[in-house]
Amino acid sequence: MAEHTGWLLDVYPDEKDSVVLWLLGEDGVRYRFIHDFPITFYAAGPFDRLRALWNYLQSHPIPSLLTRMKRRDLFRGPVDVLAVQVNNMVAQRKLFYKVRRHFPDLIYYDADLELHLHYGATYGVFPMARCRIDVNQNGEVQSISVLDSQWELDPDPLPLRVMTIQPDVDPAHASPSYLHIVFEGRTRRLKLKPQRLLLDSVARIINRFDPDLILINWGDTWLFPYLLDLAADYEIPFNPNRDQERDVLQRKELSYFTYGQVLHRGRQVHLFGRWHIDRCNGMMYGDHGIEGILEQARVTAQPVQISARKSPGSGISAMQMTTALRQGILVPYQKQQAEDFKTAGELMRADWGGMVYQPLVGLHRDVAEIDFISMYPSIMVNFNVSPETVGVHADGQPIPDLEISVERKRMGLVSETLRPLLAKRIALKERLNGLSRADARYASLEARISGLKWLLVVCFGYLGYKNARFGRIEAHTAVTAYGREALLQAKEAAEKMGFTVLHMYVDALWVKKVGASQVADFQPLLDEVLKRTGLPIALEGIYRWLAFLPSRVDKRVSVANRYFGIFQDGRLKIRGIEARRRDTPTFIRQAQMDILHSFVQAADGERLADCLPGVIVMLRKQLAELRAGRVPLVDLLVKQSLSRELEEYRTPSASARAATQLKGVGKLMRPGQSVRFIYTRGRPGVYAWDLPDPLNPAAVNISRYGQLLVRAAHAVLQPLGVGEDTLRDWLFSSAGYVQHADVAPEEPSSVFSRSVERLPLWKHIEEGDEPGY
Amino acid sequence: MGRTQLPVTPQFEKELRRLSKFRRALRHADQQAFDDLFAMARKHLSAVAHAAHPVPLVVFLVGIMLEQYKEVARLRDEVEELRRLLDG
Numbered sequence: 094m095a096e097h098t099g100w101l102l103d104v105y106p107d108e109k110d111s112v113v114l115w116l117l118g119e120d121g122v123r124y125r126f127i128h129d130f131p132i133t134f135y136a137a138g139p140f141d142r143l144r145a146l147w148n149y150l151q152s153h154p155i156p157s158l159l160t161r162m163k164r165r166d167l168f169r170g171p172v173d174v175l176a177v178q179v180n181n182m183v184a185q186r187k188l189f190y191k192v193r194r195h196f197p198d199l200i201y202y203d204a205d206l207e208l209h210l211h212y213g214a215t216y217g218v219f220p221m222a223r224c225r226i227d228v229n230q231n232g233e234v235q236s237i238s239v240l241d242s243q244w245e246l247d248p249d250p251l252p253l254r255v256m257t258i259q260p261d262v263d264p265a266h267a268s269p270s271y272l273h274i275v276f277e278g279r280t281r282r283l284k285l286k287p288q289r290l291l292l293d294s295v296a297r298i299i300n301r302f303d304p305d306l307i308l309i310n311w312g313d314t315w316l317f318p319y320l321l322d323l324a325a326d327y328e329i330p331f332n333p334n335r336d337q338e339r340d341v342l343q344r345k346e347l348s349y350f351t352y353g354q355v356l357h358r359g360r361q362v363h364l365f366g367r368w369h370i371d372r373c374n375g376m377m378y379g380d381h382g383i384e385g386i387l388e389q390a391r392v393t394a395q396p397v398q399i400s401a402r403k404s405p406g407s408g409i410s411a412m413q414m415t416t417a418l419r420q421g422i423l424v425p426y427q428k429q430q431a432e433d434f435k436t437a438g439e440l441m442r443a444d445w446g447g448m449v450y451q452p453l454v455g456l457h458r459d460v461a462e463i464d465f466i467s468m469y470p471s472i473m474v475n476f477n478v479s480p481e482t483v484g485v486h487a488d489g490q491p492i493p494d495l496e497i498s499v500e501r502k503r504m505g506l507v508s509e510t511l512r513p514l515l516a517k518r519i520a521l522k523e524r525l526n527g528l529s530r531a532d533a534r535y536a537s538l539e540a541r542i543s544g545l546k547w548l549l550v551v552c553f554g555y556l557g558y559k560n561a562r563f564g565r566i567e568a569h570t571a572v573t574a575y576g577r578e579a580l581l582q583a584k585e586a587a588e589k590m591g592f593t594v595l596h597m598y599v600d601a602l603w604v605k606k607v608g609a610s611q612v613a614d615f616q617p618l619l620d621e622v623l624k625r626t627g628l629p630i631a632l633e634g635i636y637r638w639l640a641f642l643p644s645r646v647d648k649r650v651s652v653a654n655r656y657f658g659i660f661q662d663g664r665l666k667i668r669g670i671e672a673r674r675r676d677t678p679t680f681i682r683q684a685q686m687d688i689l690h691s692f693v694q695a696a697d698g699e700r701l702a703d704c705l706p707g708v709i710v711m712l713r714k715q716l717a718e719l720r721a722g723r724v725p726l727v728d729l730l731v732k733q734s735l736s737r738e739l740e741e742y743r744t745p746s747a748s749a750r751a752a753t754q755l756k757g758v759g760k761l762m763r764p765g766q767s768v769r770f771i772y773t774r775g776r777p778g779v780y781a782w783d784l785p786d787p788l789n790p791a792a793v794n795i796s797r798y799g800q801l802l803v804r805a806a807h808a809v810l811q812p813l814g815v816g817e818d819t820l821r822d823w824l825f826s827s828a829g830y831v832q833h834a835d836v837a838p839e840e841p842s843s844v845f846s847r848s849v850e851r852l853p854l855w856k857h858i859e860e861g862d863e864p865g866y
Numbered sequence: 867m868g869r870t871q872l873p874v875t876p877q878f879e880k881e882l883r884r885l886s887k888f889r890r891a892l893r894h895a896d897q898q899a900f901d902d903l904f905a906m907a908r909k910h911l912s913a914v915a916h917a918a919h920p921v922p923l924v925v926f927l928v929g930i931m932l933e934q935y936k937e938v939a940r941l942r943d944e945v946e947e948l949r950r951l952l953d954g
Contacts, residue, residue, distance in 0.1 A: 448891075584893075585890075594894075
């Protein structure tokens with residue numbers, strides 16, 4: 094018997110050894126242990142069918158232990174089930190798929206849950222948990238106990254050995270010739286040819302350095318598949334796993350539709366005993382980096398390699414299933430919960446989303462933005478909104494706008510799951526607010542908070558997702574109803590205290606009042622909103638000035654999420670304009686950001702017009718660079734994703750035309766993948782960046798980029814009263830910038846004039862002392 | 867013959883209640899405008915009763931338009947009067 098303390102690296106099922114555990118020992122040794130861990134699943138249905146199943150299982154070659162019992166179904170209460178215990182997960186899966194084929198009419202529970210969920214729920218372990226493990230001389234786990242918690246704010250840092258690998262160029266664009274490998278602060282450069290030597294060297298380096306984490310650029314989509322194919326061609330063994338008894342696990346690429354867009358997930362290569370993360374394929378890596386991924390792995394108890402690749406939605410549903418397993422609630426194999434019947438009227442009242450206002454277009458000074466912190470999760474926790482608590486008891490708390498109520502006595506499954514997650518995010522966020530941006534801990538803390546934030550963001554969607562096991566649309570509409578009510582109450586509080594509500598957007602409101610410009614001026618409002626709604630709120634910041642932009646199609650109409658402003662601390666916040674969009678070329682984004690940065694220099698909103706001459710000079714210079722061909726081609730790249738298969742386009746978009754060019758050279762693009770291209774003159778008007786021949790710079794469509802530049806510049810200059818035609822005159826006429834008479838506040842549009850005349854802001858404008866609309 | 871229609875004042879109150887969510891979501895300044903408009907409709911309640919229209923809201927809206935038109939006509943006259951004074 095030996096006792097080991099360390100951090101849990103990996104847990105996975107194994108046909109021979111039941112469960113394999115990897116422990117990063119405090120002594121620096123990486124241990125492989127095995128654990129005997131039987132899996133139980135359940136079947137429910139008519140008595141005679143269960144009887145038949147019992148007989149079937151008793152004569153089946155895969156042995157199982159059968160018991161009749163009562164277990165709790167979340168929606169149906171206690172049900173009679175047949176419990177089937179199987180020796181290990183691999184056998185359980187084989188048996189279950191057979192059973193399902195023979196008895197398709199039965200209802201199954203806990204049947205397809207992954208091993209880490211069963212194991213985590215039973216022993217309380219999670220990735221990187223500090224554990225004490227007792228093992229016998231055969232490395233078989235006798236007992237395992239967890240020494241810390243996934244909710245720990247300052248978990249012990251793991252002494253991980255990290256290796257990073259990246260090719261010299263993007264393999265989708267050109268053929269790489271080198272690999273840069275970094276470990277222990279040393280950099281190695283490996284030539285990709287000769288191939289045999291490369292394979293040997295990579296294997297040797299991984300073997301010698303024995304990393305816990307390999308971070309690779311295009312590791313899933315290029316490097317590992319490439320190396321594995323080479324190994325097969327040369328018939329030499331290549332196994333980057335730490336567990337040499339296992340082959341690497343490969344998953345195919347996939348296009349899927351979610352949240353209104355088509356996404357693409359590349360091929361995946363998972364390792365056993367160590368982690369491989371592709372910095373370019375992970376869903377979340379780009380958003381919050383390794384710290385965010387590790388934080389997500391910790392709180393969701395999903396393995397690191399899965400957290401890095403799967404959506405936060407899978408994380409939140411893993412957490413819900415863990416809560417269910419711990420509480421002895423059955424997890425249905427397929428969802429059976431149907432939507433309740435509603436009358437047309439009920440549907441009309443219930444079925445809308447968050448509160449979205451039309452902002453008062455124009456430039457505003459001293460605006461406070463007040464945010465509800467994680468509004469929807471807070472509502473779920475605060476008002477106990479969960480699929481099984483909404484609309485089941487008539488005596489619960491009534492929900493605003495809806496004819497149903499929420500049970501308050503018994504804590505719901507979703508609320509229970511979210512409570513610690515929400516508390517952790519709020520605690521870490523408070524800590525972040527106390528740190529200076531220059532602090533060494535700031536970036537990693539921010540990444541962790543971002544990881545948690547995404548889990549909280551998607552948990553609301555999962556409540557209404559018809560395929561989620563614990564989703565129910567009534568709970569989803571209850572959350573938005575509470576959200577709208579909270580925002581309306583906040584608005585009423587603000588107006589009662591003399592503030593003007595400029596805008597409301599789902600979980601935030603923007604207010605101003607003459608004479609209010611400091612935190613203390615807004616504090617009474619914050620207190621009042623907290624008192625009325627019971628939901629946590631925070632002052633996101635006070636803007637020196639903020640511009641809400643009109644719609645591009647009709648400038649009399651405001652749009653909800655198109656604005657930019659500068660906080661008192663000099664921070665810029667921009668939404669909905671070109672610089673925020675992913676498909677905007679760097680050249681355009683940079684030009685727009687340059688204009689915004691020159692605004693930051695201006696002391697306040699009143700002096701903004703003083704920036705104009707400088708901005709025009711800057712823009713003319715950028716146009717000259719563009720015409721002279723001095724803008725690097727890579728800065729002109731447009732990146733757009735394909736929304737469907739190429740054959741399905743009736744009038745091919747620019748991205749479809751570029752993808753067609755790629756198809757011509759054998760590079761197939763799938764829906765959800767993004768295509769990079771440059772606008773060119775003549776037909777077909779685009780040139781795909783990843784074509785083998787480089788583009789002739791003379792073919793670039795200069796006037797198209799010029800137009801994009803004008804449009805982007807106009808978006809941020811219009812709050813100063815600069816019209817698009819005026820801007821064109823300044824940029825393209827030989828006269829250049831002169832103080833035009835028409836750079837004056839435009840008339841407030843008729844749409845607003847009625848409400849506008851009573852607002853102090855517009856009085857300023859009419860008197861002409863503030864530029865605006 | 868029983869009563870098939872609510873008396874006009876309760877009908878008007880009912881329409882207002884049905885619009886109360888709309889009114890609540892308006893900014894304060896627009897809420898005042900809303901109240902002004904429906905005060906105009908109230909002036910024509912007895913005419914609405916006479917109309918016995920199946921959708922009373924339509925008639926309330928016509929009442930509002932009527933008042934608006936009278937206001938526009940009054941303002942137009944005033945503008946012409948002022949213009950005459952200026953030219954004169």
